[in-house]
Amino acid sequence: MSSNSRALFFFSFFLAILYFSASAENEGPGLVMNYYRDSCPQAEDIIKEQVKLLYKRHKNTAFSWLRNIFHDCFVESCDASLLLDSTRRMLSEKETDRSFGMRNFRYIETIKEALERECPGVVSCADILVLSARDGIVALGGPYIPLKTGRRDGRKSRADILEQHLPDHNESMSVVLERFANIGIDTPGVVALLGAHSVGRTHCVKLVHRLYPEVDPALNPTHVEHMLHKCPDAIPDPKAVQYVRNDRGTPMKLDNNYYRNILDNKGLLIVDHQLATDKRTKPYVKKMAKSQDYFFREFGRAITILSENNPLTGTKGEVRKQCNLANKLH
CATH class of the missing domain: 1.10.420.10 (Peroxidase, domain 2)
Incomplete structure (x- = not known):
């Protein structure tokens, strides 16, 4: 190998290292246990306490938390798209036939507000949705399930593709098993x-x-x-x-x-x-x-x-200020 070829090889190798390092930095650590350990140490305790308080006042909230994680995470990504309100250009997933009977979304905002008072702009609605389901399961007498955090929030509803992903209670077992196998x-x-x-x-x-x-x-x-x-x-x-x-x-x-x-x-x-x-x-x-x-x-x-289905992490997505609204772009 000539000196020029050798120099070109090492230069290309150096560029490749820079590229992959930048990509890794952009992606971030992905989902990890106790993601908010440093940025908001009380986050998971705040969510747990809010879930307990809400359950004491409104027993059906625990059912809602459990249904939320299914309807949100099953459709392409666990990114709290379910929580977005309709806009002039976008139909909310909450307003589709497949979301019939779903409720208590306003109490997700109650949890978000408690977190914003402690750590403004830190904890995503996607993580609130997942952790409220985890703590709701415990409230209903189910097992405690350690779940990773670090999700970020999407900016668009997926109302137009719900039917492609969510299994229906009237479909054949073959279709139901296939839909679940896809994730x-x-x-x-x-x-x-x-x-x-x-x-x-x-x-x-x-x-x-x-x-x-x-x-x-x-x-x-x-x-x-x-x-x-x-x-x-x-x-x-x-x-x-x-x-x-x-x-x-x-x-x-x-x-x-x-x-x-x-x-x-x-x-x-x-x-x-x-x-x-x-x-x-x-x-x-x-x-x-x-x-x-x-x-x-x-x-x-x-x-x-289910909770780890294709999340947005790193610099993808955003951390919403309100769970029902995407942040305004400036």
Whole structure:
């Protein structure tokens, strides 16, 4: 190798090192445990305390936190796009049919305001959304799941692509499993995440097709009477809040009773019934029905994967001042 060639080689090598160093600096450390250790040491404690206070006043907030992480993180990125309000140019994810029944978004702002008083402009809404879900799970009697932080907030709604990502409760189990597999969640993870149906409620509009005009023969007859009492109309009044508790036995507790219910044909949604009967998922349903520890272990693993789905980190995205609004660009 000539001296000129050697010099050119080392120069190119030096430039490559500079490029990759700059790229790494731009990307930042990614998601890490206790990301706010130095910038806002009290962040996770503040979120935990706010979740506890809100749960004492409004029990249904814990259900909302759990549903938020699913609806936000499942659609391309865990970046709090779910929380953005509609604008003249953009429809909010909150206003789509797939977000029917979702509520308590204003309490995310309550948590954000508490954090802004302590550490202005530091903690992202995406991390608030994920950590409130983690602490909401504990409030419901579920496991504590250590989750990484360091997410940044997106600037756009993904209302136009929700249907491409979110599985629907009326779809085949093959489609449901495929949608989850697309973000790295395997079959036992799917079965565990659907165990979130052990808490909260299902609005009548989502299940009347199993009652009218004919009752779905797959339903347990003893449960049908209760469902008909709660949902007396084939076309529910949209102004009336008509619903059936997902689990009549322990409606406020995240536990494995859900699996015993669906094995007894008491699942409210089509996906609940399929979960208990499909040969790919039934073995895990039976295992979780027998062991809450196994359910919690798989649930924690799946929530972790969901929470780390394609986050914005480093210099990508932003840290919103308000969770329902992207920051103004100057």
